[in-house]
Amino acid sequence: MRHTPNRREFLQASAALGIAAQSSALGSALRPFSQDAPAVRTLVVVFLRGGADFLNMIIPRDDLTYSLMRPTVGIGEENGLVPLDADWGLHPALAPLEPLYKEKLLAPMVCVGSPHATRSHFDAQDFMENAAPGSRTVHSGWLNRYLQATAGEGRGSFRALAMQGLLPQSLRGKHPALAVSRAVERKGAWSVLDSFESLYDADGMGDGETMDARAKLGDVVESGKVTIETLRQYRDIIATADPADHGYPTDGFGRGLRRIGQVLESGEELEIAGIDLNGWDHHAGLGAAEGPQATKLARMAQALAAFRKHMGPRMNRIMVMVMTEFGRSVIENGSAGTDHGHGGGMLLLGGGVKGGEVHGEWRGLSPGRLYQGRDLPVTTDFRDVFADVLREHLDFKAPRGFFPDHKPQRLKLF
Secondary structure, X not given: OOXXXXXXXXXXXXXXXXXXXXXXXXXXXXXXXXXXXOOOOEEEEEXXXXXXXXXXXXXXXXXXXXXXHOOOXXXXXXXXXXXXXXXXXXXXXXXXXXXXXXXXXXXXXXEEXXXXXXXXXXXXXXXXXXXXXXXXXXXXXXXXXXXXXOOXXXXXXXXXXXXXXXXXXXXOOOOOOXXXXXXXXXXXXXXXXXXXXXXXXXXXXXXXXXXXXXXXXXXXXXXXXXXXXXXXXXXXXXXOOOOOXXXXXXXXXXXXXXXXXXXXXXXXOOOEXXXXXXXXXXXXXXXXXXXXXXXXXXXXXXXXXXXXXXXXXXHHHEEEEEEEOOOXXXXXXXXXXXOEOOOEEEEEEEOOOOOOOOEOOOOOOOHHHOEOOOEOOOOEEHHXXXXXXXXXXXXXXXXXXXXXXXXXXXXXXX
């Protein structure tokens, strides 16, 4: 006799597969598969978790103080710095991005961040992803608020996807969003999903389940049903996708970005995609042209360059936004690393951005111009960048209150 999984088995197996749906409102009518490129515009958010050191990514070539403050981890011409213009250069590991800069598709930003003074990873990430610095009463992510505000007729049913096991805070809220971990592509994963379908039959709750237990399932069952259906849509897309690797690295980030590209290539009207790249908290042994940061930068740059190649002409309707919760201290510490700082940076790629130039107000590295005498200041509030991207790329003007207690200032990124 076929075993029908009960509620506990369902939840345990779902967690093991890394399946997550934020809401039961996904709806069961999925958009038919199409090979036609969608007219929809897409935002891909890459979060560098751990406080990435942007001052070793986007380097001030003409600031003599830089090499004095970073004698062992600093990047100079002798380290193979990639010149962008007379003032700025890229870490040599980011060399794959130089053609994108020359193509005017890449716009680096300096001194971007939160006005809040926290140096806590967890607080800073939540404040950024909720777009509400300092607030502990805002619990919906800024991307989910966008999805809520624009929901309705004419929108696809597969609007938001995170290529990771846990849904990022920016996508959490009332509107449905799907998180897909690598586990769903393991051998046998789909057969586990197949076995769950019996849960949704009238008598498929499993032996020993009481009426009270059925009632408690409630939204879990409904959400699980549409999650499985949406995952089947994802599976069909991946199963029929172009197998070309386009030069993506084979690490988790490269694979995840490639999967996002395959979904976009399929014609599915995906509007928001999220993916994390972890491990940027380098208090010790940061390295210069070589080292832990250089290794991560090389993989990131290779993946972004491969994504641009993969998407081809579609890049004018796709924007990749690379961000981190805060920057690092300007002065390297005694362990050849850098500590939690304040102002950071961003990378904007595609989507009609004014590429080929470095954006943001730069005030130099003299101690009198640093935040608390040690960090880059925040001269561009990250919410202003979010608002510009929403307005200019996604054609959405954030209403009053979308960014709590903040009226965005218009930038000139597009």
